[in-house]
Amino acid sequence: MRTFARLLTVAGFSLLLLSSAQAADLAAEDAAIRALDVEWLAAVNAKDATATAAFYAEDGQIMPSGAPAAVGREAITAVWQSFMGLPDFAMNFEPTRIVIAESGDVAWEIGFYDLSFTGESGPVSDHGKYVVTWTKVNGRWLVGADIFNSDGPQS
Amino acid sequence: MRTFARLLTVAGFSLLLLSSAQAADLAAEDAAIRALDVEWLAAVNAKDATATAAFYAEDGQIMPSGAPAAVGREAITAVWQSFMGLPDFAMNFEPTRIVIAESGDVAWEIGFYDLSFTGESGPVSDHGKYVVTWTKVNGRWLVGADIFNSDGPQS
Numbered sequence: 576m577r578t579f580a581r582l583l584t585v586a587g588f589s590l591l592l593l594s595s596a597q598a599a600d601l602a603a604e605d606a607a608i609r610a611l612d613v614e615w616l617a618a619v620n621a622k623d624a625t626a627t628a629a630f631y632a633e634d635g636q637i638m639p640s641g642a643p644a645a646v647g648r649e650a651i652t653a654v655w656q657s658f659m660g661l662p663d664f665a666m667n668f669e670p671t672r673i674v675i676a677e678s679g680d681v682a683w684e685i686g687f688y689d690l691s692f693t694g695e696s697g698p699v700s701d702h703g704k705y706v707v708t709w710t711k712v713n714g715r716w717l718v719g720a721d722i723f724n725s726d727g728p729q730s
Numbered sequence: 731m732r733t734f735a736r737l738l739t740v741a742g743f744s745l746l747l748l749s750s751a752q753a754a755d756l757a758a759e760d761a762a763i764r765a766l767d768v769e770w771l772a773a774v775n776a777k778d779a780t781a782t783a784a785f786y787a788e789d790g791q792i793m794p795s796g797a798p799a800a801v802g803r804e805a806i807t808a809v810w811q812s813f814m815g816l817p818d819f820a821m822n823f824e825p826t827r828i829v830i831a832e833s834g835d836v837a838w839e840i841g842f843y844d845l846s847f848t849g850e851s852g853p854v855s856d857h858g859k860y861v862v863t864w865t866k867v868n869g870r871w872l873v874g875a876d877i878f879n880s881d882g883p884q885s
Contacts, residue, residue, distance in 0.1 A: 636840065638859050640795060640879040644840075674865055674874060676831030683838050683863040685791065685799075685875050704793050706861045706877045708838040710829055719829060720840050722861045724795040724879040 599679020608673055608682060608709060608716055619666050624655040631718040632710060638722035661692035668705060682709040682716070688723060701725050754834020763828055763837060763864060763871055774821050779810040787865060787872035795879050816847035823860060837864040837871070843878060856880050 611630065618626040628651040631637070637651045638644040645654045658664060668688040675682040684707045691700040705723035709716045766785065773781040783806040786792070792806045793799040800809045813819060823843040830837040839862045846855040860878035864871045 641883055643881045644859050674836055676833045676836035678831045678833035681829055681831035681836050683874065704799050706863060706875045708861060708863065720861045722877050722879065724877065726798045728796055
């Protein structure tokens, strides 16, 4: 019976270890995604379209208003280049909610953005909202879909 | 040693049972979400705004172009009522990609929509794209965020 009890203890600890290995550290994943958002925004404001596109998965999509979705990093780079080419382009975006799966492999994010540039008839500013979806690929969070729209008519 | 071997076998089967209980049946979850999309679209085309809003989580959001996000079922119902009130309103939407977490509690979906109605100067049709995010609440998939925009300028 002592051997039996000892084996049950070993089995119990094994189960504990297994379940802790399977459950993701959601606070750490949340912090990782927020850190990526900060780096991503820095790449945007540095007007580095290639670095900006590298935050998306190979099959990621950017889905701008008024144009079809652009799929893949090359097409995503071109979309960002068109934004970054606007005179006095500047952007801010911030997550307001991040939801992460218990398994730590899929997440989605809601946030807002502010965009400004100088248009043909003067300064333009736009405030809107976005959803970014994330998937972990080889241990790294990458953007699967990036969609956004304006809260008001473009001014 | 025979007791030891038997206990190891029991422990092994326990681990197998545990891991199969934890891993979600992703094909079944995918089918469940696609079935919900079909029901949701039927509620939209029945012009039942309350039934349409019931597909969203209590804290879900609809994020239309040209307006701030509407949060919660009451606000979501009002947004759908405004769409459904358009003369000859009709809608189609279809997922093109659904990504589900291994844990089966979080998912996201990309798709396209077609919207038509009769405007002041005649028939209007709009084609665009959307992202819908899902979270499982008490065993039921509910929409966390629903955002969409047009592929072209509104005609």
